[in-house]
Amino acid sequence: MSEYMLETRELGISFGGLKAAQDVNLKIKKNALYGLIGPNGAGKTTVFNLLTGVYKPTTGTFYLDGENLTGKSAIEINKRGIARTFQNIRLFSNMSVIDNVLVGMGNQSHCNLFESIFRLPRYWKTEKELRAKARELLRVFGLDEERRTVASNLPYGKQRKLEIARALATNPKLLLLDEPAAGMNPQETAELMETICFVRDHFDMTILLIEHDMSLVSGICDELTVLNFGTTLATGPVAEVLSNPEVVKAYLGD
Amino acid sequence: MNAQQKLPAEKKKIKLKHYINYLLILALLIPFSITGLAGNIKGSTSLLLTQIAYSMILAVSLNLVVGFLGELSLGHAGFMCVGAYLGGYFANQMHAVIGSKLVVLILSALVGGLMAALFGLLIGLPTLRLKGDYLAIVTLAFGEIVRTVFMNQEIFGGALGLDTQKYGKTLYIAALVFAIVTVFVAQNLMRSKHGRAIQAIRDNEIAARAMGVNITYYKLAVFVIAAFFAGIAGVIYAHNTTPVDYGFFSFNYSIEILVMVVLGGMGNITGSLLAATVLTFINVKLTTQLSGDLAALKFLLYALILILMVMWNNAPKLAGLRAKVNFRNLVLWIKQTVFRLTHKTPEGGEEPPTNAAWDKIPTKIEMDAVLSTDLKPDRSFEADKPQAPTKGDKQ
Numbered sequence: 147m148s149e150y151m152l153e154t155r156e157l158g159i160s161f162g163g164l165k166a167a168q169d170v171n172l173k174i175k176k177n178a179l180y181g182l183i184g185p186n187g188a189g190k191t192t193v194f195n196l197l198t199g200v201y202k203p204t205t206g207t208f209y210l211d212g213e214n215l216t217g218k219s220a221i222e223i224n225k226r227g228i229a230r231t232f233q234n235i236r237l238f239s240n241m242s243v244i245d246n247v248l249v250g251m252g253n254q255s256h257c258n259l260f261e262s263i264f265r266l267p268r269y270w271k272t273e274k275e276l277r278a279k280a281r282e283l284l285r286v287f288g289l290d291e292e293r294r295t296v297a298s299n300l301p302y303g304k305q306r307k308l309e310i311a312r313a314l315a316t317n318p319k320l321l322l323l324d325e326p327a328a329g330m331n332p333q334e335t336a337e338l339m340e341t342i343c344f345v346r347d348h349f350d351m352t353i354l355l356i357e358h359d360m361s362l363v364s365g366i367c368d369e370l371t372v373l374n375f376g377t378t379l380a381t382g383p384v385a386e387v388l389s390n391p392e393v394v395k396a397y398l399g400d
Numbered sequence: 401m402n403a404q405q406k407l408p409a410e411k412k413k414i415k416l417k418h419y420i421n422y423l424l425i426l427a428l429l430i431p432f433s434i435t436g437l438a439g440n441i442k443g444s445t446s447l448l449l450t451q452i453a454y455s456m457i458l459a460v461s462l463n464l465v466v467g468f469l470g471e472l473s474l475g476h477a478g479f480m481c482v483g484a485y486l487g488g489y490f491a492n493q494m495h496a497v498i499g500s501k502l503v504v505l506i507l508s509a510l511v512g513g514l515m516a517a518l519f520g521l522l523i524g525l526p527t528l529r530l531k532g533d534y535l536a537i538v539t540l541a542f543g544e545i546v547r548t549v550f551m552n553q554e555i556f557g558g559a560l561g562l563d564t565q566k567y568g569k570t571l572y573i574a575a576l577v578f579a580i581v582t583v584f585v586a587q588n589l590m591r592s593k594h595g596r597a598i599q600a601i602r603d604n605e606i607a608a609r610a611m612g613v614n615i616t617y618y619k620l621a622v623f624v625i626a627a628f629f630a631g632i633a634g635v636i637y638a639h640n641t642t643p644v645d646y647g648f649f650s651f652n653y654s655i656e657i658l659v660m661v662v663l664g665g666m667g668n669i670t671g672s673l674l675a676a677t678v679l680t681f682i683n684v685k686l687t688t689q690l691s692g693d694l695a696a697l698k699f700l701l702y703a704l705i706l707i708l709m710v711m712w713n714n715a716p717k718l719a720g721l722r723a724k725v726n727f728r729n730l731v732l733w734i735k736q737t738v739f740r741l742t743h744k745t746p747e748g749g750e751e752p753p754t755n756a757a758w759d760k761i762p763t764k765i766e767m768d769a770v771l772s773t774d775l776k777p778d779r780s781f782e783a784d785k786p787q788a789p790t791k792g793d794k795q
Contacts, residue, residue: 238600238603238604240602252613
C-alpha cells in the first residue's frame with residue numbers, strides 16, 4: 147500500500163523517432179480528482195493508453211496502489227483496477243443498457259462456458275447477483291428506467307453517463323475519464339461535474355481526467371498536470387498551474 | 401449503498417422469445433414424428449426434413465460466428481465436409497461393432513463434430529488474432545482445400561465418394577433433435593456472461609478489451625463451437641446421402657449457408673431457423689420439380705430475396721415502416737385481434753392491450769435527427785483567460 151493511488155515514474159513511449167510522451171511523472175493521491183490537460187496532440191490520450199495497457203511503455207514504470215503494473219496486458223490491468231472511458235463514445239451500441247454494464251461486470255463472475263450453457267446453479271446465482279448489482283449502479287446514474295433500451299438510442303448525455311457506469315462496473319480503484327465533457331453544452335457540463343464529484347464521493351474513487359473545458363477543470367480538480375509535446379510542462383494545484391506563464395504560453399502562443 | 405431502497409424486481413414470467421426457437425423445431429418434429437413412427441411418411445418428405453434439420457444446424461452455428469461475433473467465415477461447408485467424411489468413416493467402422501444404429505449415429509456425430517472443431521481450432525488459432533478480413537480469406541481457402549484433400553484419399557473412396565450406410569426414413573427425427581441441441585447451446589451461450597462478452601467484441605472491440613474481455617479466447621471459443629456443430633451437420637448429411645459427394649461442400653454451399661444467416665438476420669437465431677427452413681424447402685422443390693438447368697433458378701431467387709432484404713433493412717425511405725413492423729408489434733396486433741374477437745362489446749369494458757412504452761422509444765433515425773439539430777458541440781477553450789478556480793461545486 148502506498149500513499150499514492152497512481153504513481154508514474156519517467157513514463158514514456160516513442161513511436162520510431164517520435165516521442166509521443168516522455169518523462170511523465172504523476173503522483174495521484176487516494177480519492178483525488180486529478181486533471182490532465184494540454185493542447186491538442188500533447189500526448190494526453192497516449193498517457194491513458196499507456197496506463198490501460200493499449201500501448202506498452204518504452205521507458206519508465208507505473209504503480210497502482212504500490213503495485214507495479216508496467217507492461218501488463220489490458221485485461222490484467224483492468225483486473226487490477228484501472229478502468230477508462232473513451233474520448234469518442236465507445237458503447238456496445240447494439241446491446242441494451244444493462245447488458246453494457248453487465249459486460250463490465252464480467253470479471254466478477256467466475257461462471258465458465260460449460261456452466262453457462264447447461265445453466266447449472268452457479269449460473270443462476272451469479273447472474274442474479276450481477277443483475278442486482280448492475281441495476282443498483284444504473285439507479286445511481288438514473289438509468290434504471292432505461293435499462294432495456296438499446297444503448298445507441300440513448301441521448302448523448304446519458305450515453306456519457308452509461309460509459310462512466312460501465313467503467314465503474316469493472317470495480318476499479320482508479321477511473322480514467324477521457325474528455326468526458328466533449329460535445330456537451332454548458333448545462334450538460336454542469337450536470338456532468340456533479341456526476342463526477344458524486345462518483346468520487348459515493349464510490350470512494352480516485353479519478354484522473356483529461357479535459358479541454360477549463361470551467362470543468364478549474365471547477366472540480368484538486369491538482370493538474372499540463373502536458374505539451376509529450377513532456378510535462380507544469381504540475382501542482384489548479385490555481386498555481388493555470389496562472390503559470392509557461393502554461394498560458396503553450397495554450398496561446400507567444 | 402442504500403440497500404433498503406428496493407428496486408422493482410424483474411418480472412418473473414415465461415417469455416415467448418425464450419422458447420420460440422424450440423417451438424419452431426418442435427412444430428416440425430412432433431407432427432411428422434407421429435406419422436413417421438407410424439410408418440406413413442413419404443421418403444421425399446423425410447429427406448426434406450433431414451435437409452432442413454442440418455441446414456438449421458449450419459445456419460445457427462454460422463450465425464454464432466457472423467452474427468454474434470461479427471467475423472466473416474466463408475468456409476462453413478468445409479467444416480461440414482470434415483464431419484461428413486470423418487464421421488461417416490467412423491460410423492462405417494462402428495457398424496460392425498455396435499448393433500444399435502442410434503448409438504452409432506450419436507457416437508459418429510460426436511467424433512465428426514470434434515474433428516471439425518479441431519480443424520476450427522487449427523484455422524482459428526493463427527487467424528483470429530489478426531484484425532480485418534483474414535478469417536474470411538483463410539476459411540475460403542480451407543473450404544476448397546479440405547474437400548479436394550478428402551477426394552484424393554483412397555481410404556475415403558476417392559472421386560466416387562465415401563459409401564456410407566443410409567439410415568431409414570426416421571433419420572430426420574434424430575436430425576431435428578440435434579437441431580434442438582444446437583439451438584439450446586447457441587441460445588444459452590448468448591444469454592450468459594460469455595454471450596455478452598462476445599457481442600461486446602462485435603460492437604466495439606477496443607472498448608471490450610478495456611472492459612477486461614479476453615478477445616482471442618472468445619473469438620476462438622465461438623469459432624470452435626460453430627465448427628463443432630457444422631461437423632455434426634456433416635455427419636447427418638453423411639447418413640442421409642450416400643455416397644458422400646465431395647462436390648456438395650463447394651464454395652457455393654458455404655455462401656448458401658451465409659445467405660440463410662443474412663436473410664434470417666445477423667444475431668437472430670429464430671431468423672436463421674426460419675430462413676434455413678424456407679430456403680431449403682425452395683431449394684429442394686426447385687431441384688425436384690424443375691429439371692436440369694432450370695434448377696439453377698434458385699440462385700436467381702436467392703439473389704432477389706437477398707436484394708429485397710438488404711433494401712428493406714437499409715432504405716432510408718422505409719425507416720418509418722421498419723420501425724412499426726417488428727415482432728413485438730405483431731404480438732400486440734395478435735393480442736388486440738384476439739381481444740376484439742373475444743370481447744364483442746367493448747363499451748365500458750377493459751381497454752384493449754397496448755404497447756405504449758414500446759412506442760415511446762425513439763427509433764434510431766429519429767434520434768439521429770435530434771442529435772444533429774439540437775446538440776452543437778461546445779468545445780471553445782477558455783484558456784485565453786485562465787480563471788481563478790472556483791471550487792464551489794465541491795464540498
